[in-house]
Amino acid sequence: MSDDGVRTVRAGRRTVEVHRPDKVLFPGGGGAKEYTKGDLVDYYRSAAPLLLPHLRGRPLMLERHPDGIDGPRFMQKNTPESYPDWIRRVEETKEGGTVCHTVCDDSATLVYLADQASLTLHRWLSRVGRENRPDRMVFDLDPASGDDFAAVREAARLLGELLDELGLPSALMTTGSRGLHLTVPLNGRQDFDRTREFARDVAEILAEAHPDRLTTAARKKDRGDRLYLDIGRNAYAQTAVAPLTVRALPGAPVATPLHWSQLDDPGLHAGRWTIADAVEQARADPWAGVMSKARALGPARRRLDALRAS
The missing domain is CATH 3.30.70.3300 (Alpha-Beta Plaits)
Structure with missing residues (x-):
């Protein structure tokens, strides 16, 4: 990390700067573990091989919490002009105007969005070029x-x-x-x-x-x-939270695929997996073949x- 609080992260073919990686996004307390922006970046980078197949080619709505989950929330549809040119965009034209959505096709984009404190990724149920044909x-x-x-x-x-x-x-x-x-x-x-x-x-x-x-x-x-x-x-x-995306709640719970047999676990609950163990659960490939x-x-x-x- 440099003296100005910037950490460089290698993601695929690109190097992405992470600003203020020690900034707390998920305060601890009440049994919940504390997590920083650096922790969020590390999670999304490790989850990328499993997460990207669910994001590629789909317009996104980004749920951003620049000051952490206790601060203001921003639901971002339009891609800011400040985002790098290498991040893919797609325009959607409606009666109210044009929206330029972000599309996450690679791990570098995923890391960049984490640096922007985009905690939760809400994806379309259809793909670019076939926007009215959900898959x-x-x-x-x-x-x-x-x-x-x-x-x-x-x-x-x-x-x-x-x-x-x-x-x-x-x-x-x-x-x-x-x-x-x-x-x-x-x-x-x-x-x-x-x-x-x-x-x-x-x-x-x-x-x-x-x-x-x-x-x-x-x-x-x-x-x-x-x-x-x-x-x-x-x-x-309309959008739905993507598999393996983080929710803006204490402890950084994750939307996590599971096997049908895991419904039999009486201890199962919506926040069962967090950024600490969701990747391990997903590597078991609960959705194999589905x-x-x-x-x-x-x-x-x-x-x-x-x-x-x-």
């Missing part, structure tokens, strides 16, 4: 209470069984925050409207079968103590309609 469908299992993870585990089992019945593979991930995500790989031939409609119908049929435990009610006051089956990520320009089994929604839609009619 991921995400169900967010959001418990009524953060302490009720048993309800999350049970909802995941029920949803996974229904998706199996529909012929759709699914992968599990802790969110690092409250619940679990179930991700279904798609072949990218359907648009967001069709994908969202399908996800909504899946959630509704499951909630109708278990009305005392599950709900699709968007308003919290209408949910009671039932778990919310949230399908809102499945829309154009993401390569992309499906079309046509056959699944016919099975779902038959199930609803029965």
Whole structure:
């Protein structure tokens, strides 16, 4: 490290400067470990081989905390002009104007974003050039209470069984925050409207079968103590936290892929893995073979309609 508080980090073919690496982003206390910006950089550099396949070619929304998790939060869509030219960008034009999103295709970009205190990386479910053709469908299992993870585990089992019945593979991930995500790989031939409609119908049929435990009610006051089956990520320009991204919470929990068998662990919770051990968990390849089994929604839609009619 130089005298001016700058550390140089080799990431792929580039050398990236990390400024104030000793700056605390995750204060310790209350049983949580303290982590610095340097720790965040080291985590993302080690996670890069496992994380980048989930980021490449996808527009990002960056959740930045320049003063740490106790300071202000910035949700950044537009890429600042100060970012290096070698960082990829993609423009999205809407009625309100043009947004220039950051795209993270390599480890150097990942390290640079960590230096910018981009703690959490929220990715699109579609890729550049096919923005309205999602290749991921995400169900967010959001418990009524953060302490009720048993309800999350049970909802995941029920949803996974229904998706199996529909012929759709699914992968599990802790969110690092409250619940679990179930991700279904798609072949990218359907648009967001069709994908969202399908996800909504899946959630509704499951909630109708278990009305005392599950709900699709968007308003919290209408949910009671039932778990919310949230399908809102499945829309154009919406984002979902990327696998192995860090959450802005004490202890630096990480959104971490897991095996279906790990649902049987009564000690499982949304923040089970942190930057200290998430890479080790992911190296066990919990999603082995799942993401390569992309499906079309046509056959699944016919099975779902038959199930609803029965």
